[in-house]
Amino acid sequence: VIGQPAKSKRPKEPGENKIKPVNKKVKPKTPKTKERESVDSSLKSQSILTQVMDKGHFQKVAATLSLAAGQSVELRCKGSNVTWNYPSYLDTFKDSRLSIKQLDRYSQLILANSTAADTGEYSCWLQLCSGNKCRKDETKTGSTYIFFTDKEELFVPTPSYFEIVYLNPDKPAVIPCRVTTPSAKVTLHREFPAEEIEIDGIDIIYDAKKGFVFQHPTPDHKGIVYCKAESQGAPQISIKYHLLYVEVPKGPPSTTIAASSSRAGRSDRVHVVCTVLGEPDVDVSFRWQYPGQESERPVIIQNFWRLINRGIGHTTRISKSVLLVEDFEDIDAGNYVCIAQNLQGETTVATKVEL
Numbered sequence: 001v002i003g004q005p006a007k008s009k010r011p012k013e014p015g016e017n018k019i020k021p022v023n024k025k026v027k028p029k030t031p032k033t034k035e036r037e038s039v040d041s042s043l044k045s046q047s048i049l050t051q052v053m054d055k056g057h058f059q060k061v062a063a064t065l066s067l068a069a070g071q072s073v074e075l076r077c078k079g080s081n082v083t084w085n086y087p088s089y090l091d092t093f094k095d096s097r098l099s100i101k102q103l104d105r106y107s108q109l110i111l112a113n114s115t116a117a118d119t120g121e122y123s124c125w126l127q128l129c130s131g132n133k134c135r136k137d138e139t140k141t142g143s144t145y146i147f148f149t150d151k152e153e154l155f156v157p158t159p160s161y162f163e164i165v166y167l168n169p170d171k172p173a174v175i176p177c178r179v180t181t182p183s184a185k186v187t188l189h190r191e192f193p194a195e196e197i198e199i200d201g202i203d204i205i206y207d208a209k210k211g212f213v214f215q216h217p218t219p220d221h222k223g224i225v226y227c228k229a230e231s232q233g234a235p236q237i238s239i240k241y242h243l244l245y246v247e248v249p250k251g252p253p254s255t256t257i258a259a260s261s262s263r264a265g266r267s268d269r270v271h272v273v274c275t276v277l278g279e280p281d282v283d284v285s286f287r288w289q290y291p292g293q294e295s296e297r298p299v300i301i302q303n304f305w306r307l308i309n310r311g312i313g314h315t316t317r318i319s320k321s322v323l324l325v326e327d328f329e330d331i332d333a334g335n336y337v338c339i340a341q342n343l344q345g346e347t348t349v350a351t352k353v354e355l
Helices: 029-044
Strands: 049-052 058-060 064-068 073-078 082-085 098-102 106-111 120-130 133-149 162-167 173-175 185-190 195-197 204-207 211-214 223-230 236-245 254-259 270-278 285-289 300-309 315-325 334-342 345-353
Touching (some): 073 120, 073 133, 082 106, 106 120, 173 236, 254 334, 254 345, 270 345, 285 300
Parallel strands (some): 064 133, 162 236
Antiparallel strands (some): 049 073, 073 106, 098 106, 120 133, 204 211, 223 236, 254 270, 270 315, 285 334, 334 345
8 A cells, every 4th residue: 555664564663673784884874864764754654544444344545535425434543532624514514424433442433425515635633632731643644535426516515605715915815616526627717707717727726625726816816706517417517706806914903993982971872993904804803991891880892894895806804893881980981992803913902081
C-alpha cells in the first residue's frame, strides 16, 4: 500500500536499524542522515484511518474514495482518544445517520444511507491530553475525501439556492460548486453578460474538492455566476453565486460612538450607539462599560448588522451595538465605553453623557 512502510508492523523508533559496519569502511554520516529522514517521513505519514470492508476485512484508505450514494461506510481510527472531522452540515442538522463510538482501542464512524450531500473530507486524529489540556498528535492522523456519486446530483447539494462569495483582494476566493463525481467536466459561467469564463489554470483553477478558485480576485470578477457539470448524461446547473468585491482595510474594528444627547435630563430616554465598518464576513463582538454598571442599573443592549454597498461593487458590513437607558437618573451620568473586537484585535471608544 502506498505510504505504508514496507513490511513494518510498527513505526521505527529513532536509533533502530542503524547500519553497523562489519569489516568494511563506511562513512557514518550519510547512512545516519538517510535513516533519520526515513524515520521522520514514516512518522509523518503514519495513517491511523482504515475502512471496514465486507466480511470484516480492513483496508487503509486512499486520499480519495468514490462510493455510490446510498451505500453505508464505516471508518475506524486507532487510539483510545480520537477526534473526528466530517462535513459540517451533518452536525448542523444533527443527522441520525451518523454514528461515532469510542471503544477501547479505536474509534468508529458509521454513516448509513449516504447521499450526495455527504461528499467531503472525513479525517481523524489522536488527542494527547495532560490534565484538562489536549493537543492534536500530528504524527497520528488520517484523512480521506469521499465522493458519494449520484447521477441525479452531480453537484453537492446545498441548503440554499443562492450564495454570496466575497472577493477579497489579498486572499483567494472559492466558488464552492463541488461535484459528487470526480470525473465530471465542470465549467464556470457568468449570468450577465451570458458567457463562459475562461479557466487558465493559473489565476482561476478548478479543484473537484473545493470548486473554482480565484487566486487573485479583482473588481472585474464581481457579478452573478453559476457552474455547469457534464458526466454521461444531460448537463446539470449549480445554484447561483453572487460575487461581491470587498476592499476594507484589515485590522482591529474601525469604531465610532455617539450618544443621542451629550446632556440629559432626569427621566429622559438616552441611547448610545457603537458602530463598526468592516469586512462582510468578519464577525464583531461588543462589550460595554457604563456608569451604573456596578450598581446593576438596568439597561437594554441590542446588537445587529447589515451589508451596505459603497460605490461600484464594494460591499461593507456595518455592525452596531445600541445601549438604551430608559429613565435617566443621577447614577447614569458619566462615561459610556464601547469595546469592539474582531479576529485582528479590539478598539475602545467612549463618550460622555452629563445630567
